[in-house]
Amino acid sequence: MPQQWTLPDTSNRPLAVLGAGVLGRRIAASWLAAGYHVNLRDPAESQRNAAAVFIQTNLSDFEELTGGNRKPGTLNVFSDLGPAVQDAWFVLEAVPEKLEMKIDVMGQLDNLVKPDCIIGSNSSSFKSSKMLEKVKPENRARICNVHYQMPPKANTVEIMTDGQTHPDIIQFMYERLLNAGMLPAIARKESTGLILNRLWAAIKREVLMMLAEGVSDPKEIDALFVRMFGNNSSGPCGMMDAVGLDTVAFIEDNYIEERHLDSALTVDWLRKNFVDQGKLGAKSGKGGLYPPGGTTKSSATESGHHDNLAAPMLYFLDLGVGANFEPSKAFTGGKIMTASSDGSNMKTLIDGVTSPDGIDVSISAGRIFWTSMGIPSKPDGSVLSAKLDGSDIKTIIPKGAVNTAKQLVIDHDNSTIYFYQTKWCVGITVDSKHGKIYWSQKGASKAGQGRIFRAGINIPSGETPSKRSDVEFLFDHLPEPIDLEIDALSQTLYWTDRGEYPLGNTLSKAIVGPGEDKKVITLARHFHEAIGMKIDFVNHHIYVADLGGALYRFNEDGSDKRRIIDLDNCFTGIALAYLH
Structure with missing residues (x-):
């Protein structure tokens, strides 16, 4: 018989979730929305930061699971294990x-x-009975599998004994999960994959065999699957890409070993053709069964619970001088705003910002950085910072130390901030891989005097910033180049141009590597005073913001241009953060 177990008090004690990744943060959000206090633990600061902002941004979606009429619980985030679990009534590990x-x-x-x-x-791939090696025998009755899918859209949870779990615990967890808006199910006996994942494993295995044998392709398989089982907009290939093909292979390894299956046309084929080449799916930037960006849907209505997991969150700047602005706040009513990659879930993060222009985000530091141009005719520009949720605003460079500071970028490899502020300089980007800085000079308004330069990150020995021999002139007579972005791998430079139609208000690119002809190629046109620009290197999309109050998203080649936000606002800089 299992050891005696005493019912824990859940009213004041927290529960703990170990692992703040894609699923861990969603599990934490589901409990918080149901009114429970949650301790979320992850040793990686970037994961903790991203999870906290994700939960804050998306908690309302989880509140719908219980009708939206409960007061949310309190979230505490930990780096160390001990403090996170010491008073918990329930601990769920969601580690790799x-x-x-x-x-x-x-x-x-x-x-x-x-x-x-x-x-x-x-x-789901390992029975909890396989995890008991270092657990004292008298405590094994308190351990079980509690396997989630992907709340809030997929709110199923499966509970399974470790072979020794006290029966009262199984029933207690069933009731608590039901109370938290989940659809719980109990596996009556130990089962690798529990219930749903055994079904899913069979589907994955057959799909991989069809692909390996050349019977069909991902798009066709998924189209048939979605038509037959239409509650989810993703088919099995899209779902595997979203989860990660390396994870798919690792999970399948366990089935193969336990059931003595042939791996040649499943895991072996998958590793040879995808995983070993770095094609891990949506998260890799190299695609997987689908090309990069294949699992990023254009709107919430088109996406299922496995879509958009690798899509970025947008941070963008509003000057505060749109159609209905107050003249008294012409230069002090700016905003820092956020939205999902399709333009949904838009909200104001920080209000009352003075003439914001450039913005970037550091997930590892857990902070946003932006420039303030200040009030025209006054030398009162500055650089500021805040936490990802908009709190804890700090001045990095005080007013007056810079003048009309423009685009700001972070060299994440070297934890360094760059921005430009003088001689019509506007945009800046850094290629730390090749040790280069690129910057733009827009010239006089609508004058066609724009230029782009580059130089080394490090000043040549014995030289000064104002007199250095490595400054290289790249482009001249551009309409009015503003923000820049460099793809270090292909050494392709991208930039927005303002200026007069038909040559201005464009997005352009040029390959700037050694020996290249540096031919300018226009990717997209007809913006309304294009300013901010950022490349989503994971999904191979480009985002552009303009003074006309629009945010656009399109493919790297300029195709499939979509206006994802269109307001009577005045947008400048834009940054991306991967928080999902």
């Missing part, structure tokens, strides 16, 4: 699908949690 890691985590929890704490594993 590596059995050795899960065994270690269970052993650590065995020595850290209270005697009545339930310990769950989110794993």
